[in-house]
Amino acid sequence: MTLVAGVDSSTQSCKVVVRDAETGALVRSGRASHPDGTSVHPRHWWDALRTAVDDAGGLADVDAVSVGGQQHGMVALDADGEVVRDALLWNDTRSAGAAEDLVAELGAQEWADSVGSVLVASLTVTKLRWLRDAEPENAARTAAVALPHDWLTWQLAGGMAGVGFEGLVTDRSDVSGTGYWSPRTGDYRTDLVERALGHVPALPRVLGPSDRAGTGTADVLGGGSPALGPGAGDNAAAALALGLRTGDVAVSIGTSGVVSAIADAPTADGSGLVTGFADATGRFLPLACTLNAARILDWAARLLGVDHARLAELALSAPAGADGLVLVPYFEGERTPNLPHAAAALHGMRLTNTTPAHIARAAFEGLLCSLADGIDALRAAGVPVQRAHLVGGAAQSAAVQALAPDVLGLEVHVPTPGEYVADGAARQAAWVLAGGAEAPAWVPAQPPLVLNPGSAADGTRVREQYAAARGLVLGRG
Numbered sequence: 001m002t003l004v005a006g007v008d009s010s011t012q013s014c015k016v017v018v019r020d021a022e023t024g025a026l027v028r029s030g031r032a033s034h035p036d037g038t039s040v041h042p043r044h045w046w047d048a049l050r051t052a053v054d055d056a057g058g059l060a061d062v063d064a065v066s067v068g069g070q071q072h073g074m075v076a077l078d079a080d081g082e083v084v085r086d087a088l089l090w091n092d093t094r095s096a097g098a099a100e101d102l103v104a105e106l107g108a109q110e111w112a113d114s115v116g117s118v119l120v121a122s123l124t125v126t127k128l129r130w131l132r133d134a135e136p137e138n139a140a141r142t143a144a145v146a147l148p149h150d151w152l153t154w155q156l157a158g159g160m161a162g163v164g165f166e167g168l169v170t171d172r173s174d175v176s177g178t179g180y181w182s183p184r185t186g187d188y189r190t191d192l193v194e195r196a197l198g199h200v201p202a203l204p205r206v207l208g209p210s211d212r213a214g215t216g217t218a219d220v221l222g223g224g225s226p227a228l229g230p231g232a233g234d235n236a237a238a239a240l241a242l243g244l245r246t247g248d249v250a251v252s253i254g255t256s257g258v259v260s261a262i263a264d265a266p267t268a269d270g271s272g273l274v275t276g277f278a279d280a281t282g283r284f285l286p287l288a289c290t291l292n293a294a295r296i297l298d299w300a301a302r303l304l305g306v307d308h309a310r311l312a313e314l315a316l317s318a319p320a321g322a323d324g325l326v327l328v329p330y331f332e333g334e335r336t337p338n339l340p341h342a343a344a345a346l347h348g349m350r351l352t353n354t355t356p357a358h359i360a361r362a363a364f365e366g367l368l369c370s371l372a373d374g375i376d377a378l379r380a381a382g383v384p385v386q387r388a389h390l391v392g393g394a395a396q397s398a399a400v401q402a403l404a405p406d407v408l409g410l411e412v413h414v415p416t417p418g419e420y421v422a423d424g425a426a427r428q429a430a431w432v433l434a435g436g437a438e439a440p441a442w443v444p445a446q447p448p449l450v451l452n453p454g455s456a457a458d459g460t461r462v463r464e465q466y467a468a469a470r471g472l473v474l475g476r477g
């Protein structure tokens with residue numbers, strides 16, 4: 001049996017899956033935690049990768065490895081290939097002012113036309129501008145810039161000592177989230193890098209969907225020398241694992257809340273709600289991403305002193321609409337809509353509707369309404385939406401599953417619990433070995449759970465009261 005491995009280096013953890021390259025059957029898996037915080041030294045990702053690989057029984061017997069990962073993080077390297085400072089992650093909002101400056105300089109629609117997206121603090125180019133303004137010495141020392149998955153792939157290939165900056169590679173999906181690469185032309189916009197950072201550092205070579213990135217040589221591979229895949233941004237990797245088709249929307253509820261869809265043509269949404277990324281198959285991945293998602297539920301569980309299973313029970317014991325209690329969940333500021341300095345707010349509190357059950361219900365409804373807003377934005381950008389596929393850690397919550405069809409107003413498929421980002425990376429690794437125009441067809445071991453909307457009226461009411469409360473927050477934002 002030929003084995004391949006996929007890695008998901010996500011915000012909160014690192015996951016590794018080992019699968020049969022031909023059938024996609026899961027052979028073994030492992031995981032390890034990442035530290036908290038929105039700026040992290042990349043060595044923590046490397047340490048977690050090591051631990052997750054050990055947990056997965058090693059990789060000595062795999063023939064190819066691909067790395068998927070959290071998008072946008074700025075990994076700045078000096079001329080010796082050393083990390084210049086902690087990487088600023090996608091959910092670090094300190095570059096919000098830099099994003100405003102850059103948008104003011106060129107105009108929102110010009111950014112959307114040039115790089116597919118209007119800039120918000122998540123996008124790497126804004127972090128480069130922040131570095132130039134806040135830490136000019138670090139900016140001047142920056143000789144190369146990579147994304148989290150690029151840096152990990154480079155480490156697997158031997159890093160500076162092994163392959164130098166010439167061996168630094170990325171893929172279309174992840175580079176499309178930098179804000180200095182055009183999904184429409186497939187070219188870097190080095191003029192925009194220079195505008196942000198003040199000079200043009202070495203940038204990773206952009207590989208095609210099944211191009212070989214090199215050969216793994218690192219110790220963590222246990223003496224094996226697997227082919228390395230180009231890797232992918234986490235959302236593109238999940239889309240590859242799910243085999244999304246026209247009309248399908250992936251709804252991922254991890255640290256970020258993401259709705260994304262495969263498209264044949266690039267998008268350029270000047271409103272900024274939809275970012276026009278590329279996917280991992282040579283197509284495009286219009287996407288709306290929130291900063292607040294699974295951690296809304298983590299917050300509610302902590303507040304109420306219960307675990308996730310009990311939080312779901314409490315929520316399902318309260319009526320739809322929580323008797324008017326509405327959570328607008330912008331705990332960490334927000335990205336969609338772009339309100340980096342906003343805070344969360346509970347609206348409509350009465351003595352009768354502030355029970356644990358109502359608060360739990362409001363948490364789930366606030367989470368799902370913010371995702372439903374993202375689906376509306378995709379539709380407004382011309383993306384067809386027929387059904388949702390629910391993935392990410394919080395997709396396993398019974399209350400998310402019960403409430404999603406009504407609030408999203410869609411048929412919802414819940415695939416078998418799994419690590420869809422790591423699975424997509426593993427499927428890409430199999431594609432690198434097999435070659436050909438399409439990724440190998442892997443059939444899921446079990447069909448998804450299919451959930452249909454029960455009460456359209458409930459869904460509409462929940463969304464209307466959320467929209468009213470969100471309007472108050474926008475007014476303050």
Ligand SMILES: Nc1ncnc2c1ncn2[C@@H]1O[C@H](COP(=O)(O)OP(=O)(O)O)[C@@H](O)[C@H]1O
Pocket residue numbers: 010011012013253254255256294295297298308309392393394395396397398
């Ligand atoms: N059954 C559950 N109910 C609600 N939230 C859950 C459940 N299981 C996991 N989570 C949450 O999912 C998140 C992790 O999801 P994951 O997709 O791995 O995140 P990321 O990719 O951002 O690291 C955590 O915040 C965790 O608390």
Ligand SMILES: O=C(CO)[C@@H](O)[C@H](O)COP(=O)(O)O
Pocket residue numbers: 010011012069070071072090122177233234235254255256257258289
């Ligand atoms: O910023 C985005 C997408 O644009 C996020 O989706 C990150 O890629 C992080 O994802 P998770 O770690 O939450 O899965």
